[in-house]
Every structure is written in structure tokens, then in C-alpha cells.
Amino acid sequence: MFHHLNRWLFYFGVWLLLSGYLHDPLLLGFGILSCTLCAIVAWRMDVLDPEKEPLRLRLMSLQAFLYWPWLLWQIVKSNIDVARIILDPKLPISPTMISVRPIQRTDLGRVIYANSITLTPGTVTTDLRGDTLDVHALTQSAADDVLAGDMGRRVAQMEQRS
């Protein structure tokens, strides 16, 4: 019951933020009605099991608050690197494929790691199955950065603290 109420509050918060109808009782009523309908549908369909819904908790944990800004900084840095390579007249690329073993335990952690690798320009995750994660890198140094595993350790840390 608590989860459903929690979810309803979340829906209504998003609805208020996106619609902005704070002063119109009629539209506010419609908003409450549609949020309730959504909560009932989600409850009836039983697709959102609170035990299998760890995403929100993890995204909100302290480690996550440290991880996302760090990732943003990495993205900015690698963007500048790749832009410099592209604008260089000699085009100094050294494309390579590597395989790494993800050290994260959960699927969510691995997906966050793979997505983070793809999100930073210069490296793209091409495959993630079992215990290997294939990465295509634009340069050897970008590949070395992935092999050094700094990002992987940070994602694993986020996993443990949640």
C-alpha cells in the first residue's frame, strides 16, 4: 500500500511540474484523477514490483550523487579529446577493440557501466554478455583508459553503498 501511495505522489509531482496548473481546481482535479488511474493500472498490471525496482534508490544514493557529476566531467573531457582528434589535419586515430571483465555484480550496475562507456565519446560498448564487455575505442589511449578501470570501480562502489 505504501508503495502505491509513494508511486502516486511521484506521478502527481511529475504532473504538477510538467503542467504547472497550480491554481485551477478543475484541471488539478483532472490531474489527481489521471494520476490515480495510472496508479491503479500499474497496481492491476503488477509490472512494477517494489522489490524489483531498485533503480530509483540507487540513482538517489550518496554515491550516485558523487558519480553523476564525475561522469559529466569525464564526458566533457573526452568530448574535447575527440573534437581535437577530428579537427587535427593528420587525423591521429588508432581504432581498436578490447574486451574487459565488468566487476559489477548486478545487471543494473553493468548496464550503467556499459552506458557510461558509450556515453563518453571515443568509446562505444558493442557487446555485453556474460562476463565480457566488448568496447570499440577510437584511440589506443581511450582504450587504455577503459582498461585502467577507474570508471568500473566507481560504478561498483555505487552498487555497494546502495
Added chain:
Amino acid sequence: MTLALDLLSWLALLGGLFFLAVGGIGLLRLPDFYTRLHAAGITDTLGAGLILLGLCFQGGWTQITIKLILILVFLWFTSPTATHALARAALADPENSPPMFHKKD
């Protein structure tokens, strides 16, 4: 204050334009499909990000800014997934040419 905000906004918009242009140049200059994905990554992340940031400065503390930030969040969650799907689909087809490797010195 408005001037400073406008300045910041223009700086971000111009930066975004620069990275979008670099992404386009990269698409043309880079030799094969897989390396071109990296150029597309630039337009997805900093290009779109800086443009939206510049628009946020124009919007100020309003609902518009909230929506712009939400757009950015969704874009940054979905674009790596799309890139990954593209790369994986390209690798899965044996008729495609394999990714280019540089020669080790």
C-alpha cells in the same frame, strides 16, 4: 543580470554549435562506420547538452527549464542505448566489413 545570463546563454549556444559542427565534420572525415559512431557521440552529448543548457539560461527559473532538463536526461539515457544497438547490429552481420584496426608499432 540579464546581460550576464544572455552572455552565458550565448556562450553555451555557440559552444553547442561548435560541437555539433565538429560532430558533422567527424562524420565526414572518419574512415569507417565504427569510428563515425564516436563522432556522432559528440553531437549526442556535448552538442545537444550545451544547446539545451543555453536554452535553459534563456528560460530562467521556469517550467521551461525543468522540461529542458528532462529532455536532456532522457536524451542522455537513450542515445548511448541507440549507439550500442547500432554498433551491435553492425557487428552481428557477417556481410559487413569488420572494424578498422590500427597497426601496432
